[in-house]
Amino acid sequence: MAHATIRDVAREADVSVASVSRVLNGHSNVRPAVRERVQAVAAALGYVPHAGARNLSLARTNAIGVMLPDLHGEFFSETARGIDSEASARGLQLLLSNAHANPARAIETLRTMRGRVDGVIIMAPDLDPEQLFEHLPPSLPAVLINCCGNVQGRAELRVDNVAGAEAMVEHLVSTGRRRIVHLAGPDGNSEAQARVAGYCAAMARHGLAPRILPGDFFEEAGTAAAEELLRELDGPEAPDALFAANDMMAIGAMMRFRRAGVAVPGRIAIAGFDDVPLARLISPALTTMRVGIAGIGARAVVRLTALIAGGHDHAVEPRTPELIVRETTWSTINTEQPASRE
Amino acid sequence: MAHATIRDVAREADVSVASVSRVLNGHSNVRPAVRERVQAVAAALGYVPHAGARNLSLARTNAIGVMLPDLHGEFFSETARGIDSEASARGLQLLLSNAHANPARAIETLRTMRGRVDGVIIMAPDLDPEQLFEHLPPSLPAVLINCCGNVQGRAELRVDNVAGAEAMVEHLVSTGRRRIVHLAGPDGNSEAQARVAGYCAAMARHGLAPRILPGDFFEEAGTAAAEELLRELDGPEAPDALFAANDMMAIGAMMRFRRAGVAVPGRIAIAGFDDVPLARLISPALTTMRVGIAGIGARAVVRLTALIAGGHDHAVEPRTPELIVRETTWSTINTEQPASRE
DNA sequence: CTGTTAGCGCCTTCAG
DNA sequence: CTGAAGGCGCTAACAG
Numbered sequence: 001m002a003h004a005t006i007r008d009v010a011r012e013a014d015v016s017v018a019s020v021s022r023v024l025n026g027h028s029n030v031r032p033a034v035r036e037r038v039q040a041v042a043a044a045l046g047y048v049p050h051a052g053a054r055n056l057s058l059a060r061t062n063a064i065g066v067m068l069p070d071l072h073g074e075f076f077s078e079t080a081r082g083i084d085s086e087a088s089a090r091g092l093q094l095l096l097s098n099a100h101a102n103p104a105r106a107i108e109t110l111r112t113m114r115g116r117v118d119g120v121i122i123m124a125p126d127l128d129p130e131q132l133f134e135h136l137p138p139s140l141p142a143v144l145i146n147c148c149g150n151v152q153g154r155a156e157l158r159v160d161n162v163a164g165a166e167a168m169v170e171h172l173v174s175t176g177r178r179r180i181v182h183l184a185g186p187d188g189n190s191e192a193q194a195r196v197a198g199y200c201a202a203m204a205r206h207g208l209a210p211r212i213l214p215g216d217f218f219e220e221a222g223t224a225a226a227e228e229l230l231r232e233l234d235g236p237e238a239p240d241a242l243f244a245a246n247d248m249m250a251i252g253a254m255m256r257f258r259r260a261g262v263a264v265p266g267r268i269a270i271a272g273f274d275d276v277p278l279a280r281l282i283s284p285a286l287t288t289m290r291v292g293i294a295g296i297g298a299r300a301v302v303r304l305t306a307l308i309a310g311g312h313d314h315a316v317e318p319r320t321p322e323l324i325v326r327e328t329t330w331s332t333i334n335t336e337q338p339a340s341r342e
Numbered sequence: 343m344a345h346a347t348i349r350d351v352a353r354e355a356d357v358s359v360a361s362v363s364r365v366l367n368g369h370s371n372v373r374p375a376v377r378e379r380v381q382a383v384a385a386a387l388g389y390v391p392h393a394g395a396r397n398l399s400l401a402r403t404n405a406i407g408v409m410l411p412d413l414h415g416e417f418f419s420e421t422a423r424g425i426d427s428e429a430s431a432r433g434l435q436l437l438l439s440n441a442h443a444n445p446a447r448a449i450e451t452l453r454t455m456r457g458r459v460d461g462v463i464i465m466a467p468d469l470d471p472e473q474l475f476e477h478l479p480p481s482l483p484a485v486l487i488n489c490c491g492n493v494q495g496r497a498e499l500r501v502d503n504v505a506g507a508e509a510m511v512e513h514l515v516s517t518g519r520r521r522i523v524h525l526a527g528p529d530g531n532s533e534a535q536a537r538v539a540g541y542c543a544a545m546a547r548h549g550l551a552p553r554i555l556p557g558d559f560f561e562e563a564g565t566a567a568a569e570e571l572l573r574e575l576d577g578p579e580a581p582d583a584l585f586a587a588n589d590m591m592a593i594g595a596m597m598r599f600r601r602a603g604v605a606v607p608g609r610i611a612i613a614g615f616d617d618v619p620l621a622r623l624i625s626p627a628l629t630t631m632r633v634g635i636a637g638i639g640a641r642a643v644v645r646l647t648a649l650i651a652g653g654h655d656h657a658v659e660p661r662t663p664e665l666i667v668r669e670t671t672w673s674t675i676n677t678e679q680p681a682s683r684e
Numbered sequence: 685c686t687g688t689t690a691g692c693g694c695c696t697t698c699a700g
Numbered sequence: 701c702t703g704a705a706g707g708c709g710c711t712a713a714c715a716g
Binding site: 048077098112116255283 | 344345388390391392393394395396397398403404405416419422423426430435436437438439440451453454455456457458477479480481593597600620623624625
């Protein structure tokens with residue numbers, strides 16, 4: 001049995017479709033008797049309005065599109081969570097699509113969102129903005145998050161990754177570190193590039209030689225970097241700090257150092273970037289730059305809502321990351337020797 | 343400037359809308375000259391088809407609705423990730439809605455999905471199934487995940503929480519634990535209830551006295567439970583294991599014990615449930631029951647796709663959690679004393 | 685208060 | 701190969 005339509009209800013209740021529509025949308029100009037009859041019939045038929053049709057005729061969907069690079073890892077799930085909490089507080093549904101770093105698919109996705117959402121939130125640090133924005137319908141409200149090359153003057157939220165990376169280097173230097181190695185994010189990623197830039201600038205300011213290891217934001221890259229550094233830890237040029245471009249890589253490195261029995265931060269300090277929830281739970285807790293991931297997502301929804309309501313917003317809203325120093329060291333953790341059981 | 347419509351393109355290209363439609367959808371029966379002209383005009387006008395209208399006339403959306411209890415915590419983001427990866431591999435978009443444990447809103451959400459998605463995936467362990475399913479349009483394809491009271495014979499994936507909890511108790515007992523305390527999930531949650539049941543059954547089988555602390559699946563509940571147990575740790579009835587109904591609570595407890603300087607698992611063993619990604623990264627690494635969260639999400643998409651394609655599927659597919667024993671102890675971690683800096 | 689009518693933007697027979 | 705016309709399901713004037 002197919003779905004009942006508004007026409008079925010109208011016929012059964014012996015009224016016009018207009019009246020059914022009025023009842024269902026809570027308009028007041030309907031005689032109580034008619035209202036009740038319509039409601040009864042609708043319930044009996046198991047009628048559920050076809051939201052798609054409704055959207056078409058209202059030219060309004062109450063949904064927003066969200067394009068994220070990937071849903072893997074805590075960074076993006078935190079963003080999604082921030083967006084979701086604000087969206088659901090406003091009764092908006094979310095049409096999610098991850099771009100998987102594939103420009104063609106990203107564009108295709110944007111196109112299939114047209115007419116299904118009232119606006120979009122786009123986070124695409126790894127996509128060529130030229131291509132992307134060319135296919136962004138100008139009349140589609142959009143809020144960008146960390147999109148390099150926002151040429152159309154779109155509303156945007158942009159984390160100051162350069163300043164963040166500089167701040168972290170300053171912190172490491174202030175605690176006595178000198179041989180600070182940076183583990184970078186993926187090549188084509190504008191955020192990763194900015195963090196490298198900040199790192200280099202701050203190192204130069206202190207007359208320190210930069211050293212950059214390639215990475216990709218994944219845990220395994222941290223593991224690999226740690227393995228490389230492990231070989232040098234007893235040498236004359238031993239690094240005394242590893243500053244990873246994101247938390248997951250920092251954690252990968254930390255796990256590897258731990259497995260090798262290297263004291264962190266005793267022998268080598270480790271710092272991350274993002275402050276994902278995990279950073280606080282790992283031990284030793286991770287010193288990192290907090291970007292307020294979920295808050296950015298929520299803020300994007302707020303601005304998008306205003307845009308959809310007809311507002312104008314061409315601002316690039318800067319977000320400055322905050323240094324989070326976590327001082328947990330082994331000594332405060334392991335106050336008691338393990339009882340070996342079995 | 344508003345969006346161009348198919349009619350604008352037709353007018354500018356001096357052809358009928360039918361021809362434009364054919365060109366845009368790659369039909370072959372169009373003269374090359376016409377095809378090119380239409381494509382040129384469409385590009386010039388920045389025309390993007392209105393997906394909503396397309397869906398209406400095709401009665402097909404290529405989107406699936408996803409209703410999760412909440413996007414907070416790794417459990418649900420993992421589920422979402424599994425769903426997302428499988429969905430995007432199939433070119434499906436996701437319409438996300440979290441129910442926030444509010445039955446009325448959940449029903450409302452389900453209704454607004456009608457006509458906007460081809461099918462839905464529902465995970466609602468905390469909702470009254472009577473109410474929920476009554477409002478689930480029978481003709482809407484759906485796959486349920488861990489929904490108690492699946493009265494309509496809907497396709498479902500169900501984790502065997504009872505067996506999982508039993509297995510964990512068996513494991514703890516086999517490693518010599520006797521005073522095993524269970525930290526439960528929220529009251530109205532069917533998964534939490536099943537885990538309690540499994541715990542009690544296994545305890546009874548060994549003639550052990552069950553003890554259940556109230557919880558809610560959040561980290562803080564774990565903290566609170568640990569504080570309660572801390573007071574008893576030196577007493578004659580000191581518990582020797584805490585089995586939390588999910589990983590986050592287990593982690594909360596572990597953090598609290600660590601802060602108090604209590605050796606884990608030396609003084610007290612801690613076990614969780616779910617095997618969220620975090621469980622492996624925490625230290626000591628968490629022993630837990632793996633339910634294959636992302637895999638369940640992916641599998642749900644596969645089954646839903648078949649259902650949408652017209653298949654029949656009334657099966658309840660069982661998933662048995664797998665015991666993951668992680669043996670990391672402090673001694674293997676802290677092989678080196680911290681160098682105190684500063 | 686209620687019904688009729690005209691779309692929303694697109695796709696798809698059905699003729700030509 | 702192409703155009704005209706009807707319809708997807710619903711809402712919103714516009715008359716009664």
